[in-house]
Amino acid sequence: MAFEPRQTSVGRNIGQAVQALFARLEQGLEAEREQLGLWVPVALGIGIAAWISLPNKLEWLAFCCSAVAITSAGCLLPLGARLRQMVVLGGLLACGGCLLIWGKAAIFGTAPLPRPIFMEVTGEVISADVVPAQQMSRVAVRPIDPSGLPALIRVNIAATDIPAELGRGAVIRFRARLMPPAPASLPGGYDFARRAYFQGIGATGRALKPIVVLQPSVEAPPLRNRLFAHILQNGEGEGAGIAAALATGDQGAITEADAEAMRRSGLAHLLSISGLHVTALIGAVVFLLMRIMALNRRAALDWPLMLIAAGGGALAGIGYTLLTGAEVPTVRSCVAALLVLGGLALGREAITLRLIAAGALLVLLLWPEALAGPSFQMSFAAVIAIVALSEHPRFRAFAAQRDEGTVKRLARSLAVLLLSGFAVELVLAPIALFHFHKAGMMGAFANLIAIPLTTFVVMPFEALALLLDLVGFGAPAWWLTGRAIDLLLWLAHSVAASPWAVATAPVVPNVVFGMMVLGGLCCLLGRSRWRWIGLAPVAAGILVIVTTSPPEILVTADGRHVAVRSAEGGMAILRERAGDYVRDMMAESAGHEGPLAAMADLPEASCSKDLCMVALTGGGRMWRLLVTRTGDLVPRETLAHDCARADIVIADRRLPPWCRPRWLKADRRLLARTGGLAIDLDDGEVRTGKVPGDTHPWIIQPSRRPARRPSNQL
Numbered sequence: 001m002a003f004e005p006r007q008t009s010v011g012r013n014i015g016q017a018v019q020a021l022f023a024r025l026e027q028g029l030e031a032e033r034e035q036l037g038l039w040v041p042v043a044l045g046i047g048i049a050a051w052i053s054l055p056n057k058l059e060w061l062a063f064c065c066s067a068v069a070i071t072s073a074g075c076l077l078p079l080g081a082r083l084r085q086m087v088v089l090g091g092l093l094a095c096g097g098c099l100l101i102w103g104k105a106a107i108f109g110t111a112p113l114p115r116p117i118f119m120e121v122t123g124e125v126i127s128a129d130v131v132p133a134q135q136m137s138r139v140a141v142r143p144i145d146p147s148g149l150p151a152l153i154r155v156n157i158a159a160t161d162i163p164a165e166l167g168r169g170a171v172i173r174f175r176a177r178l179m180p181p182a183p184a185s186l187p188g189g190y191d192f193a194r195r196a197y198f199q200g201i202g203a204t205g206r207a208l209k210p211i212v213v214l215q216p217s218v219e220a221p222p223l224r225n226r227l228f229a230h231i232l233q234n235g236e237g238e239g240a241g242i243a244a245a246l247a248t249g250d251q252g253a254i255t256e257a258d259a260e261a262m263r264r265s266g267l268a269h270l271l272s273i274s275g276l277h278v279t280a281l282i283g284a285v286v287f288l289l290m291r292i293m294a295l296n297r298r299a300a301l302d303w304p305l306m307l308i309a310a311g312g313g314a315l316a317g318i319g320y321t322l323l324t325g326a327e328v329p330t331v332r333s334c335v336a337a338l339l340v341l342g343g344l345a346l347g348r349e350a351i352t353l354r355l356i357a358a359g360a361l362l363v364l365l366l367w368p369e370a371l372a373g374p375s376f377q378m379s380f381a382a383v384i385a386i387v388a389l390s391e392h393p394r395f396r397a398f399a400a401q402r403d404e405g406t407v408k409r410l411a412r413s414l415a416v417l418l419l420s421g422f423a424v425e426l427v428l429a430p431i432a433l434f435h436f437h438k439a440g441m442m443g444a445f446a447n448l449i450a451i452p453l454t455t456f457v458v459m460p461f462e463a464l465a466l467l468l469d470l471v472g473f474g475a476p477a478w479w480l481t482g483r484a485i486d487l488l489l490w491l492a493h494s495v496a497a498s499p500w501a502v503a504t505a506p507v508v509p510n511v512v513f514g515m516m517v518l519g520g521l522c523c524l525l526g527r528s529r530w531r532w533i534g535l536a537p538v539a540a541g542i543l544v545i546v547t548t549s550p551p552e553i554l555v556t557a558d559g560r561h562v563a564v565r566s567a568e569g570g571m572a573i574l575r576e577r578a579g580d581y582v583r584d585m586m587a588e589s590a591g592h593e594g595p596l597a598a599m600a601d602l603p604e605a606s607c608s609k610d611l612c613m614v615a616l617t618g619g620g621r622m623w624r625l626l627v628t629r630t631g632d633l634v635p636r637e638t639l640a641h642d643c644a645r646a647d648i649v650i651a652d653r654r655l656p657p658w659c660r661p662r663w664l665k666a667d668r669r670l671l672a673r674t675g676g677l678a679i680d681l682d683d684g685e686v687r688t689g690k691v692p693g694d695t696h697p698w699i700i701q702p703s704r705r706p707a708r709r710p711s712n713q714l
Contacts, residue, residue: 022083029082031528036086038353038525041360042518043090047097048368052194053510055694060098067095101368105197109697110150112180112193113203119146119178125170125217126152130225131252132232133241135159137166139207144171150202153178161209167217174212178205180700185556186589186676187687188437188507197698198369224248224323234465234474236482239489243462243481245271246454248323256580258489263436264496266425266443267450267488269382280455281320282313282337284463289313310341317341335359353387353525356380374435378428381520385427386420388524395419414448421447427520430538433505433545434513437588441503446495450488458484506550506591507678507687508541516541550591552618553625553679557689559652559671561586562627563596564614567604572597574612574627589678599627610634611642618681623647626661648679 029036050063074087123141130137136156143149155176157166166172181196181204196204220226231244232253241253251259251271262268289309293299314337321334339355360380363370370376389395399416421444432439440446461484465477495501515537522534554563562574563586571590573583576598583596600607604615610632614625626646628634631653643649643659648666655667664686666677675689690699 022081025083026081028528028530029086032526032530033082035353035525035527036082038357039086039090040093041357041364042521042525043093044097044100044361044364045371047094047099048101048364048371049097049514050094051098051101052369052372052696055691055696057695060102064095064098067091067098071095097364097368100365104368105697108200109197110152110200110202112197112698112700113150113178114180114700116177116179118175120173120175121145121149121153121178122171122173122214123153125166125168125172127168127222128166128225129250129252130228132159133253133255137162139166140201141172149178152200153203153205154196154201155205155207157207157211158209161207161211163211163213165213165216166211167219167221169215169219170213170217171215172211172213174207174210176205176207178203180204181698183557183675183699184689185558186507186554186585187678187689188434189585189589189676189689190435193698194369194372194696198367224250227323228253230469231462231466234469234478236478237486239482239485242271242485242488243458246459247462247466258492261489261492261496264438264440264501265446265492266440266495267446267492269378270450270454270488278317278320278334278337280459282317282341284460285316286310286313286341314338314341331363335362353384353391356383356387374431377431377435377517381427381431382424384521384524385423389420389423417451418444418448421445427524429503430508430513430516430520430541430545433503434508437506437508437591438502438504438593440501442495442498442501446491449491453484453488453491458488502593504588504591504593505545506548507589508545508548512541512544549680549682551589551678551687552616552623552681553648553650553677554586554589555650555666555671555677555679556582557671557676559650559666559668562599562650563590564599564602564616564625565590565592566597566602567617570594570597572599572602572605574599574629576600611638613642613646616681619684623663623681625650628652 047063047067051060054060054063068091071088071091074084074091077084077087121141121143122145123143126140126142128137128139136158138154139157140152140154142152155174155178157174163172181193181201183193184191196202221229228244228248228250231247232240235241235243238255238258241251241255241258244253245251254262254271259268259271262271286309289312290305293303293305293308299305317334317337321331335358339358363376390399399412404412424447425440425443429439458481461477461481465474465481468474468477519534519537519541523531523538525531526534550565552565555561560575561578561582563571566572571587571592571594573586573596587593587596599605599612599614602614606613607629610628610630611634612627612629614627616623616625624646626642626649628651636656636658639656640658643655643661646661647663649655649659649661649664651667653667654669655665659665664679666674671677673690673692677689678687679685680687695701
């Protein structure tokens with residue numbers, strides 16, 4: 001008896017534990033059976049995100065093989081189990097998402113120009129978009145001569161140099177310095193090269209006068225451009241740019257001060273054509289059609305009014321989407337609105353998370369590259385937060401209509417709007433910190449006034465003004481629209497001026513952001529108590545963001561612009577004449593709120609005409625940073641002496657081999673391989689803008705040139 005196997009043996013206990021765990025998982029999935037379909041676009045998006053994040057073909061293939069292996073392992077689970085279905089379908093969707101964007105990049109992408117060139121170009125104008133705020137136009141050109149250029153290039157033309165005959169279909173000749181689309185200048189920065197690759201743009205530049213029109217345009221400007229110009233001509237004051245953006249989605253006429261105020265106050269979403277605008281338009285069309293048809297007795301009694309009104313609203317939504325350029329938020333909103341109209345016409349509840357999942361799946365299938373952009377992420381995150389909150393039983397009970405006084409009903413409506421605003425701001429904060437390194441903190445309060453003002457005052461007045469312009473009596477309506485927009489701008493500037501308006505953070509790692517997104521989706525898409533497991537990765541991500549120390553040194557990919565953190569905690573930039581774009585980019589990447597000082601004015605800096613030596617503190621020691629300031633030649637004796645004293649040397653040129661700092665030499669040769677740099681002196685960590693071995697098709701691989709003889713001068 002002593003040597004016989006006991007019932008409590010280790011093998012039996014392990015088997016029972018596995019069975020118990022499997023049963024608990026099945027119970028949890030059974031409780032979430034109505035929500036499992038919502039994870040279909042999430043699984044597809046994981047595959048798309050893997051292709052964008054992983055650097056080369058070998059790792060893309062490894063991911064696809066891993067996804068297929070997970071699918072194969074899922075087939076070993078018991079038949080009929082929900083876990084089996086979830087694992088098998090999830091692996092296939094993840095593999096399919098990776099192959100989907102990989103295939104689109106290989107078939108439809110446009111390779112960038114290999115290197116900058118200065119040449120004369122003859123080409124056909126594809127589109128010409130006016131940007132009044134910057135006094136220029138962005139013109140897309142299909143080159144005819146020379147033929148070795150990419151299929152589509154985009155050039156900026158100053159407003160004073162634009163010929164009158166310029167338009168779609170015109171053939172023009174101009175001189176320009178063409179460059180490959182710019183990649184991210186700093187780690188975690190905006191990667192225009194990736195977006196341009198999928199848009200078909202292979203080169204960008206600035207056209208120099210004279211712009212010769214060889215064949216004038218015979219086509220009328222697109223309706224969107226004509227509407228944009230009409231609103232700017234008839235609108236009142238600086239608010240005309242806001243009015244044009246609300247109607248067409250083109251934000252080119254909004255001044256930088258107003259745009260920054262809208263971003264800081266959390267009202268920038270009003271300027272992008274999305275759910276608010278599409279819903280307001282479709283709702284107005286459905287309302288008007290219902291009221292007009294109800295005036296006829298026969299129509300009111302015999303016709304399916306809701307079906308007809310829904311059809312009219314659908315046509316209006318589709319037309320508005322095409323008019324405004326069919327951007328991702330507009331397409332998502334249009335698809336969602338069409339599904340809502342279909343549900344209402346059939347007499348069913350249509351505003352659900354399944355509707356949002358269907359819209360996301362459609363967008364990812366057509367534009368998988370949109371997943372990496374803030375527009376897709378923020379628009380879908382905001383809608384998911386609102387719908388998930390509205391579906392919660394307690395919130396639904398609180399927001400339900402009831403027989404109560406006017407004051408209580410108004411207070412309840414304001415409370416519902418405020419709670420929805422808080423939910424949206426909470427969900428959008430990690431996305432804003434990841435992409436823009438700043439997040440609005442008072443957007444819920446600003447939207448409490450701005451959304452009703454825009455929906456029920458600004459947009460109706462603007463629509464009325466456009467209608468009255470048909471008979472030449474739109475001036476009074478445009479005046480009212482201008483006053484309403486002035487009130488909106490006053491609100492934006494007032495909120496943006498608050499010191500608590502914006503929270504800043506340095507660059508958030510991709511892994512941390514992805515972990516927070518999946519955790520947030522688990523909380524929003526789930527219905528059982530298991531969904532709160534998603535709070536763990538969200539809390540971990542917040543802890544990482546709060547505890548991450550900002551970099552002490554930032555270097556752009558070309559080495560021309562360097563920013564350092566001063567002893568007082570501020571930021572200083574090397575070239576004090578740098579433009580606003582460079583300054584904003586540096587400040588955002590460092591998580592710094594405020595102006596950038598001049599490096600030469602720092603007390604810890606010693607600068608000459610050509611070089612600048614800065615003493616920085618980090619990691620319990622003193623660091624000496626040497627930076628070149630000009631392109632002039634520096635005597636060898638001076639450079640060699642300063643290099644020997646420095647721990648870090650940064651230059652926008654190739655440094656000779658005898659320049660040997662103690663720790664890091666970041667010259668043009670190194671920056672061509674690494675891209676921009678973010679240097680954390682406390683941890684001794686250097687983050688690079690380029691991933692080693694990155695072979696994405698929009699990445700230009702550095703050319704290997706034969707080594708030159710070292711010179712006696714820099």
